[in-house]
Amino acid sequence: MHGALEAGERVLLIDPKERRYLLTLMSGATFHTHAGVLTHDDIIGGDEGRMITGSTGRQFLVLRPTLSDIVLKMPRGAQVIYPKDLGAILIAADIGPGQRVLEAGVGSGALSMTVLRAGATVVGYELRSDFAERARANVTATLGPDMPYRIEIRDVTEGIDEVGLDRILLDMPEPHKVIPAAATSLRPGGILLAYLPTINQTALLRQALDDAGVPFGLSETQEIMRRTWHVEARSVRPDHRMVGHTGFLTTARRLSA
Numbered sequence: 001m002h003g004a005l006e007a008g009e010r011v012l013l014i015d016p017k018e019r020r021y022l023l024t025l026m027s028g029a030t031f032h033t034h035a036g037v038l039t040h041d042d043i044i045g046g047d048e049g050r051m052i053t054g055s056t057g058r059q060f061l062v063l064r065p066t067l068s069d070i071v072l073k074m075p076r077g078a079q080v081i082y083p084k085d086l087g088a089i090l091i092a093a094d095i096g097p098g099q100r101v102l103e104a105g106v107g108s109g110a111l112s113m114t115v116l117r118a119g120a121t122v123v124g125y126e127l128r129s130d131f132a133e134r135a136r137a138n139v140t141a142t143l144g145p146d147m148p149y150r151i152e153i154r155d156v157t158e159g160i161d162e163v164g165l166d167r168i169l170l171d172m173p174e175p176h177k178v179i180p181a182a183a184t185s186l187r188p189g190g191i192l193l194a195y196l197p198t199i200n201q202t203a204l205l206r207q208a209l210d211d212a213g214v215p216f217g218l219s220e221t222q223e224i225m226r227r228t229w230h231v232e233a234r235s236v237r238p239d240h241r242m243v244g245h246t247g248f249l250t251t252a253r254r255l256s257a
């Protein structure tokens, strides 16, 4: 998307205190914030990157949101994977156009939209139908209704129907229980990636990968640290606050048995 902003598009507003708001533009609508009321019609038809003045005289920066902005601001049911990890997952699992990816569970759809935007086809397995609907709505709002995306309401630990998969991405509590099914559903050379909040779960997964023997190799676990910096002329230093921990990424290659 580029050019003038249109009704129906989502925009990101940033207020003078750097608070961020995601909204969908509608003719005749108003948006109420702590820093004043904004009229959508003042935004529609203009370029992004502009400052808009609200009712209290304060200014808001208007931009089209990045995928990272959307993930952090979109409605969520389940906890999303954070952008720093989403970026790393694309490289660690080597996600690319035309791949067939199985994802479980889909949660709020943050990983789904990241993988779909990279050009892959996604089949999602999800236990909860309300989360599946939320993920579907988030993907449609971000990428449109025609994405190659299907969600099935089912438990991934009870088996995987797809075969010849390029990638399996797991963000659910017991990925170690999925290893036998993953061994038959991934094509040789395919990649399994699991995202886990604790090292205990990660150790169970690594043990299951080791126990599976020949079908899996090159197992690797990593975590991503992101530290932002405060940069002003006479004060250049790391920011005081950072997110200390999100999750561990574990990858393994499916080998030829």
Ligand SMILES: C[S@@+](CC[C@H](N)C(=O)[O-])C[C@H]1O[C@@H](n2cnc3c(N)ncnc32)[C@H](O)[C@@H]1O
Pocket: 078, 079, 080, 081, 104, 105, 106, 107, 108, 109, 110, 111, 112, 125, 126, 127, 128, 131, 154, 155, 156, 157, 171, 172, 173
């Ligand atoms: C943390 S959320 C996933 C968030 C998602 N990766 C995102 O970025 O938005 C974990 C999801 O896994 C689902 N889940 C848990 N166990 C599952 C299983 N055995 N099979 C399928 N889905 C499962 C949960 O219902 C939940 O929606």
